[in-house]
Amino acid sequence: MLATVRAGVDGDSFAVVFNEHHRRAVRLAYLLTSDADLAEDIVSEAFVKVYPRWQRGEVRDVGAYLRRAVANESNSRLRRRYLERRASARRHGDDRGVRLVDDGAADRDEVWGALQRLPARQQQAVVLRYYEDLSEAETAEVLGCSVGTVKSQVSRGLARLQELVRPGASASGAVHGSEGGER
Amino acid sequence: MARIDELVRASLRERAGDVEPTPALWNRVDGRLRRRHRRRVAAWGLVGVTSVLAAVAVVPDLLTDDDTRIPEIVPIDPALPGDVGWPPMAASTPDGFGMLDVAAGSFDLRVEGTDLGRAGVAVRRGSTIDVHDLALVSAEGLVTVVSEDSFVTLDDPGSAATDTVPSVAWAGDAPWLAIAQQTADGTRVSVRSAPTRPATATDEPAELAVLPAGTRVLDWAGPTRTSGDRSRLLVLEGEQLRVHELERSGDGWVLVDTSDALEGVRVLAGGFVADTAGNETALHTLVREDGRVALRRDPVDGGPGSSAFLDVLDDADTSELWVQVRDGRTLLGDGQDAWVVDFDDGFGGSLAVGRAVSRAGLLATGRQAAPEPTPGDPAAEDPLDAPSREAALPGPVALADGRDLVLLTADGPVTIATLPAEGESLLRAVAVRPGSDVDDLVVVSLTEAEGFPDLRWTEYVDGELRVSWETFPPGQRPGAGQGTPPAVSRPVWSPDGDSLAWLERQGAELTVRVVGWGDGPGTGDPATDNASFSLGAPAGDLDLRLQDWILLADSPGEQVTALRLLDPAAPDGARALQITRGPDGAWFLAASSALEPLSIEGDGPILAFAGRRAEAGAEPRWVVRPAPGGVAVADLDAPAAAPVVVQTERADDVVLRSRGAEGGLLVATLTGSGAWWVPVDGEPRALPPAGDLDWVR
Numbered sequence: 001m002l003a004t005v006r007a008g009v010d011g012d013s014f015a016v017v018f019n020e021h022h023r024r025a026v027r028l029a030y031l032l033t034s035d036a037d038l039a040e041d042i043v044s045e046a047f048v049k050v051y052p053r054w055q056r057g058e059v060r061d062v063g064a065y066l067r068r069a070v071a072n073e074s075n076s077r078l079r080r081r082y083l084e085r086r087a088s089a090r091r092h093g094d095d096r097g098v099r100l101v102d103d104g105a106a107d108r109d110e111v112w113g114a115l116q117r118l119p120a121r122q123q124q125a126v127v128l129r130y131y132e133d134l135s136e137a138e139t140a141e142v143l144g145c146s147v148g149t150v151k152s153q154v155s156r157g158l159a160r161l162q163e164l165v166r167p168g169a170s171a172s173g174a175v176h177g178s179e180g181g182e183r
Numbered sequence: 184m185a186r187i188d189e190l191v192r193a194s195l196r197e198r199a200g201d202v203e204p205t206p207a208l209w210n211r212v213d214g215r216l217r218r219r220h221r222r223r224v225a226a227w228g229l230v231g232v233t234s235v236l237a238a239v240a241v242v243p244d245l246l247t248d249d250d251t252r253i254p255e256i257v258p259i260d261p262a263l264p265g266d267v268g269w270p271p272m273a274a275s276t277p278d279g280f281g282m283l284d285v286a287a288g289s290f291d292l293r294v295e296g297t298d299l300g301r302a303g304v305a306v307r308r309g310s311t312i313d314v315h316d317l318a319l320v321s322a323e324g325l326v327t328v329v330s331e332d333s334f335v336t337l338d339d340p341g342s343a344a345t346d347t348v349p350s351v352a353w354a355g356d357a358p359w360l361a362i363a364q365q366t367a368d369g370t371r372v373s374v375r376s377a378p379t380r381p382a383t384a385t386d387e388p389a390e391l392a393v394l395p396a397g398t399r400v401l402d403w404a405g406p407t408r409t410s411g412d413r414s415r416l417l418v419l420e421g422e423q424l425r426v427h428e429l430e431r432s433g434d435g436w437v438l439v440d441t442s443d444a445l446e447g448v449r450v451l452a453g454g455f456v457a458d459t460a461g462n463e464t465a466l467h468t469l470v471r472e473d474g475r476v477a478l479r480r481d482p483v484d485g486g487p488g489s490s491a492f493l494d495v496l497d498d499a500d501t502s503e504l505w506v507q508v509r510d511g512r513t514l515l516g517d518g519q520d521a522w523v524v525d526f527d528d529g530f531g532g533s534l535a536v537g538r539a540v541s542r543a544g545l546l547a548t549g550r551q552a553a554p555e556p557t558p559g560d561p562a563a564e565d566p567l568d569a570p571s572r573e574a575a576l577p578g579p580v581a582l583a584d585g586r587d588l589v590l591l592t593a594d595g596p597v598t599i600a601t602l603p604a605e606g607e608s609l610l611r612a613v614a615v616r617p618g619s620d621v622d623d624l625v626v627v628s629l630t631e632a633e634g635f636p637d638l639r640w641t642e643y644v645d646g647e648l649r650v651s652w653e654t655f656p657p658g659q660r661p662g663a664g665q666g667t668p669p670a671v672s673r674p675v676w677s678p679d680g681d682s683l684a685w686l687e688r689q690g691a692e693l694t695v696r697v698v699g700w701g702d703g704p705g706t707g708d709p710a711t712d713n714a715s716f717s718l719g720a721p722a723g724d725l726d727l728r729l730q731d732w733i734l735l736a737d738s739p740g741e742q743v744t745a746l747r748l749l750d751p752a753a754p755d756g757a758r759a760l761q762i763t764r765g766p767d768g769a770w771f772l773a774a775s776s777a778l779e780p781l782s783i784e785g786d787g788p789i790l791a792f793a794g795r796r797a798e799a800g801a802e803p804r805w806v807v808r809p810a811p812g813g814v815a816v817a818d819l820d821a822p823a824a825a826p827v828v829v830q831t832e833r834a835d836d837v838v839l840r841s842r843g844a845e846g847g848l849l850v851a852t853l854t855g856s857g858a859w860w861v862p863v864d865g866e867p868r869a870l871p872p873a874g875d876l877d878w879v880r
Contacts, residue, residue, distance in 0.1 A: 014216070015209070015213075018209060022204050022208060022209070023203070023204055026202060026203075026204040026208070027200075027202050030198070030199065030201075030202045031195055031198060031199055036202055039202065040204065040205065040207070040208050040211075043204070043208065044208060044211045044212050044215070047212045048212060048215045048216065051216055052289065052291075055289065056284070072622075072623065072644075072645075075623075076644055076645075076649065078702060109194055109198065111190045111191060111193075112194045112195075112197075112198050115191070115194065115195075117708070119681075119699070119701040119702075119706045119707075119708065119711070120701055120702050121681065126191060127195060130188060130191045130192045130195055131192070131195040131196065131199060143618070144618055144619075144620055144623060145617070145618035145679075145680070146617075146618070146679075148678075148679065148737065149617070149618060149679040149680065151737075152679050152681075152737065152742065153679070153681075155739045156766075156768050158187050158188060159739070159766050159767070160708075160767070160768065161187050161190075161191060162187045165187065165190065
């Protein structure tokens with residue numbers, strides 16, 4: 001008696017998963033790094049990591065898994081850049097010419113520019129809370145820290161932003177017309 | 184003006200809307216997945232058998248090389264009985280060595296183009312795809328020990344001394360490896376510990392016996408953990424099977440008995456069927472009877488055995504046949520293909536077949552199960568020195584051991600970084616950043632080189648050392664702005680991990696240094712980047728030792744914390760220094776800040792303290808005081824309980840790390856004389872040697 005073998009389940013089903021999640025993942029990675037090219041690198045890495053677990057049926061919520069993978073990978077990439085920047089500063093005496101911020105966007109959007117000035121952990125917490133609309137507990141889960149830490153990170157981040165943003169500023173002047181979320 | 188949170192939300196949505204993924208993203212993902220799967224075993228099929236294996240049909244290659252498809256095989260029917268799923272395995276193939284997940288139909292090629300394992304694959308019981316101890320024998324006779332994060336090729340001149348390659352077997356309950364090597368005098372059998380599991384076991388091989396030439400070790404079962412344990416080593420002398428009984432002694436291993444060979448039976452290969460405790464219950468052997476190859480099962484209690492012919496092996500090269508038994512599955516092969524058999528009750532089960540597998544070893548089905556714990560030193564008799572720590576420790580621990588930074592998890596200790604030897608560097612203290620886990624670990628270490636202290640940080644992410652002993656930038660470094668290096672205390676983290684503090688002493692001048700932590704030391708924000716607070720008299724005259732940093736009150740605009748310090752010369756030896764974080768994130772000492780004594784019950788000098796008493800502010804819960812033969816750890820919240828006494832020769836410089844009310848304590852002496860885990864309601868358990876240690880949490 002021969003067993004039935006189902007072979008060649010092709011990439012289409014994973015392509016469906018990819019299509020469902022990649023746009024949001026890229027946008028999250030961009031918000032965490034302010035670098036569109038780096039964001040695609042990060043998301044590529046995240047999908048490669050999720051695939052074997054998805055294939056084994058171990059991933060119940062692909063979106064949540066990707067979110068965590070993107071946050072972790074963003075953190076790692078930024079650290080690497082930070083170290084490279086510091087090494088460069090040691091070699092050349094300063095780090096002028098090295099910016100991590102999307103200059104154009106920062107110039108157009110004062111809030112976005114201020115966000116880039118937050119420490120990375122605060123910035124991550126703020127992005128996850130206000131872009132991903134995660135609860136404090138969910139944010140803590142993604143960042144691998146306590147809920148209390150998330151609370152203090154977000155609180156201090158917002159307090160700092162409040163100081164940095166001039167009265168009357170808006171996000172590209174579109175605060176009141178941007179309720180639609182992702183496009 | 185809109186509220187700041189509304190502005191942030193709007194800005195993030197605006198900026199996210201600026202970004203559209205490029206079509207190249209899918210191509211990159213797809214390409215990487217294809218490359219991953221192209222490196223797979225040529226084919227896997229599943230064959231069911233209902234009685235004697237008269238023939239084995241092999242399902243043709245179903246994993247296409249068509250680059251547009253991602254292959255997957257799903258076993259459907261008949262499945263192996265017992266509902267344990269198809270077992271994964273470590274496999275040597277013509278492509279190289281890797282992990283074969285039969286259920287998923289995938290092969291993760293770990294080392295491409297190698298002959299690792301071509302002549303033998305031994306898998307320690309309990310190993311999984313994720314966590315494992317393997318011993319691989321190459322075609323050239325080299326033995327390589329592989330764990331999930333390291334490969335170590337044993338450097339033994341006997342390996343390549345003859346044309347016959349070594350054979351290897353893992354002990355049933357510990358990472359001991361028996362190695363049989365051919366020499367001019369016969370087969371030398373030795374035992375050594377896994378070099379991939381350092382810190383507790385010896386790397387020096389202990390010679391066990393010299394057996395007749397051509398002897399191979401096949402399997403090893405029974406207890407080996409403590410002195411006096413007796414275990415059974417299964418060997419094949421030519422085609423005669425024997426069982427050697429070994430006894431572990433304080434000095435090593437002794438061969439105490441040898442069984443008679445089975446008369447009239449030509450054994451080709453074999454392995455023990457062992458229970459969950461590692462004790463053998465039956466023997467599975469490949470035998471040659473009347474010119475045919477059969478698989479036999481013989482209970483060790485002498486009960487009736489069973490056997491069945493394997494026609495497919497009749498023409499196999501006898502020297503290439505191999506068998507391994509794990510978890511109710513028998514894996515066997517002829518050097519080219521492998522078969523998985525369910526053989527508990529004769530041939531009533533099913534068979535899986537894998538083509539192009541030179542050698543393989545069965546892994547446990549679960550992905551996270553760990554191998555059994557690492558044994559202590561063979562000479563260790565005291566239960567404190569032979570702990571089953573992995574089963575008990577409530578979480579991972581970072582250890583300072585000489586120049587090594589060691590991560591101790593349920594899988595055993597792993598050295599993640601070693602200080603350079605230059606300058607006689609030493610690792611004095613470790614502080615794990617709150618929020619760390621084993622996959623994303625940040626450790627700040629107090630190091631010393633040529634007598635000068637310094638702080639360095641290390642990051643270990645997803646098993647990879649990302650930052651190794653990086654010193655702090657000049658503005659944040661200990662002694663910043665001072666001509667001569669100060670004495671530096673152990674560093675402590677703020678409760679949320681956003682800041683790091685330590686004490687610096689320059690003569691009678693005592694300073695609290697605080698550094699904000701962004702992606703490393705320093706935030707770039709003047710408010711939080713770094714700060715110094717000089718402590719006036721009388722603090723400068725005291726021998727204060729920084730213990731920890733605790734949270735007292737937290738509100739959106741203000742966070743009140745305290746640095747807790749030990750003043751060992753004072754009768755009331757615990758003090759707290761209040762330090763507050765303002766709305767801009769900056770730390771400050773209030774003008775009235777002073778070293779406040781902490782009330783501690785009991786008499787006698789205090790060597791260390793940790794934890795917090797229930798509803799008692801900054802007062803510590805656990806206190807260490809000297810005791811006859813060591814130190815006594817008292818739980819002040821359980822005054823009726825007797826203090827736990829930890830026997831140690833040196834009672835000074837004690838480190839105490841709390842893991843909260845339920846997690847218990849870590850105790851160590853900075854002199855490195857010992858380290859222990861003290862459960863809240865249990866006896867202390869010895870840990871690997873450590874000068875300092877900290878929970879990962």
